[in-house]
Amino acid sequence: MSDVTQALPGKRRAIESSVPRGGLFANEDWWSVWIGLTVIVVAWVLFANGSSLKWLAVAPAKWKTLAEAGQGIASHWPNYLALFATFALLLGTALAVLGQSLSRFLPSFLILFVASLLIFTASAWNQAARYNLEAPLIALLLGLLVSNTVTLPEWFQSGLRVEFYIKVGIVLLGATLPLTLLVWAGPVAVGQATIVSLATFFTIFFAGKALGLDKRFAAVLGVGGAVCGVSASIAAGGAVRAKREHASMAITLVVVWAIVMIFVLPFASRALGLSTAVAGAWIxxxxxxxxxxxxxxxxxxxxxxxxxxxxxxxxxxxxQAFTLMKVVGRDIWIGIWAFALAWVAATRWNSESGVRAKADAREIWARFPKFVIGFVLASALVTWIASHYSLADYRKIVTPDLVAPISALRTWAFTFCFLSIGLTTRLRSLTAIGWRPLLAFTIGVAVNVVIGYVLSVHVFADYWNGLGG
Incomplete structure (x- = not known):
C-alpha cells in the first residue's frame, strides 16, 4: 500500500465503504444511524425509568498527581471494561454484517480504546489547559508521531475507522442540539455553505485547468475542497469516471490541509478574539x-x-455552530455535486470518448450522507423529550441524567476518530502528488478561509452569536 493510499485507513476500504449500496444495513452510513439512535433510545428508556446511562459513560476526573490518575482508572475499571464491551459489540456487529474481519478489528480496537483512555486521562490533568493539552490535539499529535515513525502492522488498520467513528459521533451530537436550533440556524448554514461550496469548487477547478490538470481530476479536487473531502472526493470521482489515483491524491490533499487547519483555525480564532459560536462557524x-x-x-x-x-x-x-455549518450546510452538497458532475460528464465531457455516465435524481439520494438523517432524528427525539420540561428542570434534570452521558459517549467516539486520523496519515505522501495539484488545491484553501471568515465574522455573526448566549 503506497503512502498516498495510507492517507486514510486504507484507500480500498474507504472507497468500498463510500460506494452507495442499497438497503438500510448495507453501509457504514446507515449503521452509524442505527448505532447512534440505539444509544440515545436506551439512554431515554433508562432516564424515563428513573435511571441513567452515566455509569457506562465514564470519563477520567481531574487529577493533580500520577497516583491520583492511576487510582481513578483503577477504581472505575468495571465501567471502562463495560464501555469497551459496548462499543466493541455495537461497532463489531456492524462491521461483521458488512463483511469485515472481527479477528482483526477487535484487537485493533482494544489498543485504540486503551490509547484513548490514556489520552483522556492526560487531558484531565489539572494543568493541561495551561499547555493546551486538549484531548483532540493530544490524540492527533500522538497518532501522527506514531504513524510517521513506526510501521504499523496491516491488521491494526482494521480498527482505524475514521469515517465510521465520526459518523456515529455526529449522530450522538444530534442529541445535544435541539431541533428548534436546526430550524432557526439551518437556513443560514445552508446559505453560507452554498456560497462557500460554489466559490471553492470553481476556484480549484479553474486553477487546476489553468495549471494543465485533466478536467476530471480538477473536478475531483474542487469537490473535495468544497464539501467534505473524503466522501466527496470519492463520490465526485465516481460521478465523472476519474482515474482511481485522482481520488487518492485528492483525499491526501484534503487530509493534510484538514490537519493543518486543526491547529491554524483555533489559533487564529483566539488571536482574533472570536466568540465560540463564530469560531465554530468559521471552522x-x-x-x-x-x-x-x-x-x-x-x-x-x-x-x-x-x-x-x-x-x-x-x-x-x-x-454546535461547526455542526450546523458543516453537517447541515456543507455535507448535503455531496449528492448535489455528484449529480451535477455526472450530468456534465455525460452530456459534455464524454462526447469525445463515447463513455456515458449515468445522471438521474437517484444519484442525489445514493450520495446523500445518511448519517445526517440520524443527526436530525436524534435532535428531534431529544427536543420532544425536552418539551415536557421547563427550562429550569431541563437544565437540572434532563441535561445531567440524559444529555450529559450521551455527550460523554460522543466524545469517546470523536477521540477514536482523532487518534485514527493521526495513525493513518503519512506526511511524506505529499511527495507523490506533484506541485500542480497541490498548488490548485492550496489556492482553493486560501479562498475558502477568507470567504469563510467574512461570512462567519461579519455577514452572519449575529446568527452564530445567538448560539453562544
Whole structure:
C-alpha cells in the first residue's frame, strides 16, 4: 500500500465503504444511524425509568498527581471494561454484517480504546489547559508521531475507522442540539455553505485547468475542497469516471490541509478574539473534513472553557455552530455535486470518448450522507423529550441524567476518530502528488478561509452569536 493510499485507513476500504449500496444495513452510513439512535433510545428508556446511562459513560476526573490518575482508572475499571464491551459489540456487529474481519478489528480496537483512555486521562490533568493539552490535539499529535515513525502492522488498520467513528459521533451530537436550533440556524448554514461550496469548487477547478490538470481530476479536487473531502472526493470521482489515483491524491490533499487547519483555525480564532459560536462557524466553513473540524471546534471550546471568561460564548457553541455549518450546510452538497458532475460528464465531457455516465435524481439520494438523517432524528427525539420540561428542570434534570452521558459517549467516539486520523496519515505522501495539484488545491484553501471568515465574522455573526448566549 503506497503512502498516498495510507492517507486514510486504507484507500480500498474507504472507497468500498463510500460506494452507495442499497438497503438500510448495507453501509457504514446507515449503521452509524442505527448505532447512534440505539444509544440515545436506551439512554431515554433508562432516564424515563428513573435511571441513567452515566455509569457506562465514564470519563477520567481531574487529577493533580500520577497516583491520583492511576487510582481513578483503577477504581472505575468495571465501567471502562463495560464501555469497551459496548462499543466493541455495537461497532463489531456492524462491521461483521458488512463483511469485515472481527479477528482483526477487535484487537485493533482494544489498543485504540486503551490509547484513548490514556489520552483522556492526560487531558484531565489539572494543568493541561495551561499547555493546551486538549484531548483532540493530544490524540492527533500522538497518532501522527506514531504513524510517521513506526510501521504499523496491516491488521491494526482494521480498527482505524475514521469515517465510521465520526459518523456515529455526529449522530450522538444530534442529541445535544435541539431541533428548534436546526430550524432557526439551518437556513443560514445552508446559505453560507452554498456560497462557500460554489466559490471553492470553481476556484480549484479553474486553477487546476489553468495549471494543465485533466478536467476530471480538477473536478475531483474542487469537490473535495468544497464539501467534505473524503466522501466527496470519492463520490465526485465516481460521478465523472476519474482515474482511481485522482481520488487518492485528492483525499491526501484534503487530509493534510484538514490537519493543518486543526491547529491554524483555533489559533487564529483566539488571536482574533472570536466568540465560540463564530469560531465554530468559521471552522465549519473552512475545514475540509468532518473529523478534523470537530477536533478543531472541540479544541476551541475546551480553550474557552478553561479561559475564565476571556472568550465570549458557551464552550459547546463552537461544536454546535461547526455542526450546523458543516453537517447541515456543507455535507448535503455531496449528492448535489455528484449529480451535477455526472450530468456534465455525460452530456459534455464524454462526447469525445463515447463513455456515458449515468445522471438521474437517484444519484442525489445514493450520495446523500445518511448519517445526517440520524443527526436530525436524534435532535428531534431529544427536543420532544425536552418539551415536557421547563427550562429550569431541563437544565437540572434532563441535561445531567440524559444529555450529559450521551455527550460523554460522543466524545469517546470523536477521540477514536482523532487518534485514527493521526495513525493513518503519512506526511511524506505529499511527495507523490506533484506541485500542480497541490498548488490548485492550496489556492482553493486560501479562498475558502477568507470567504469563510467574512461570512462567519461579519455577514452572519449575529446568527452564530445567538448560539453562544
Amino acid at each position: 465549519g466553513t473552512s475545514e475540509f473534513a468532518d473529523a478534523a473540524g470537530i477536533a478543531a471546534a472541540q479544541a476551541y471550546g475546551d480553550v474557552a472553557r478553561n479561559a475564565g471568561g476571556a472568550i465570549a460564548g458557551a464552550p459547546d457553541a463552537a461544536v
